[in-house]
Amino acid sequence: MHFSLSLKSIILYIFFVFFSCSRSIMRDSIDMDWKLSNSVINNNILLYEGYNPKVPMRAWAVHIPAKDNSINILVSEDEDGLNTPSEIGLKSSATVIINGGYFSRGQKPTRHIGLLKSQDSLYEPASNSVLRENLRYNTNRGAFAIKYDNSPEISWATTKNDSIFSWNFPFKNRPGKPASINYSFSQFWNVKEAIHAGPILVKNNTINVTSEQEVFFNTPVDGVQPRSAIGYKKNGDIIMMVVDGRQVDSRGAYLKELAMLMIQFDCEEALNLDGGGSSSLIINGKLINNPIGLKSEREVMSFIAAIPN
Template structure:
């Protein structure tokens, strides 16, 4: 995430976003279905816009019925020479009805490099993050990921070993300055998914808000702070939830990870993870960019995305 803002504007946003954490009731959103877009979508895909004028916040979410045989969601990666393109370009080139930005990537390399697991059609495009160094201390990583197989949506903490993706029921018990013991692979199992995408941290686990910032070694970074956000989750019925929250704007300050988790929980997510945020946050429905990305005069190009196809 890049914080390329003028000092005066940044000060205004900090006054709004940093002085006090809102109470749960202060995060309440007024959600309205976007009927013009919903009219162009199958019944299994519904789009909503939300606002909270008190904080303020502007957000949008999509609920996708993955069990509908006419609907398929895939992880996709850019085929451009620099391995980057806008979310609008993904939607246009793929003919997808819904596309949202995906995982972290290294922006200052050409071609771009995915920073975390990227699995498409059971082919490993990029391995999971192996280790993270904080203050000269090395931590073995197992970060949260989304997996897709058939019409099922699943989540796990993941590692890769010998080109095999392993899922873990629990992340390492890292704390700042205190790495967990080495991972024991007899406690993991190969993850039987077709597509997978990691970012992190986890936001909701088994129906409970659980933000695993320390366990996934996001402490000591800007990731936990208030930013524009993208999150993805699963409902108890197996539907896919996609949420984007605008930020760094007078109309929408953005949210931190705890707030993002609470928003996803309020939408019915029983599992959810954080995806890439900041200037990468883009949601395109039927070819229309419906949020307002920040960070430049044009939407940021990203390396990976989630694309939903509607027959």
């Protein structure tokens, strides 16, 4: 087939490629110019909106005081295992809801990918290994949990015989080099609720993105995406965050950039949640962000909610 390109077409193509690449460069620092919303939210909850036009990136963060609110992991009870966050909000009287962990639509009902425990019931054990390019990798992916004293905790986690175990470090996986597993380095994790997502973003108030160790390499999770995250401050207050993406005015965030934003809210620990089109933040029944440029919500399987005490 014979064809020719005009000089104008070539220039436009080069400009488009350059512009797209420049937008996708990971930043070493991001000034989000966070502003407190005037919205009145129950139980001393605060909503912040941040924007950086140079990246570009738009994000929202919610500060939820632990003394006034309970944090719960909720699960869809629909026949297909899916609900929008707003639907779950109406059923649960939650003030704030964010989407939770990864899930597979390929089965009926929908199946959660990794650990899911809600109201002391284990819905899904951890996925203790994944297959990448014909190699089997043992995994202890990042999880968010609520202990029996209602305090939050983020740790690397596995399950064995339906018991949950936490680890102080991720398995030392590398592309092409699976790590071994030794339960003598783990401890029983006595939690009433827990949810796998990952990777962990922040540990001990320090950026520590363990995407490679948690075997997220060569997946969309590792790139620029719309994002959801959860973390907590030293006093137990919860931070929920969403970053819009795939839009002209907000490209999304790399995992390290998301970790930077969570550090800006002084998170002691933070975890990446399911993102992309699933990324949704609901406050008082209203969708706050703009998932992938659409003012609508995707149905998901799991949720993290703040419910007034």
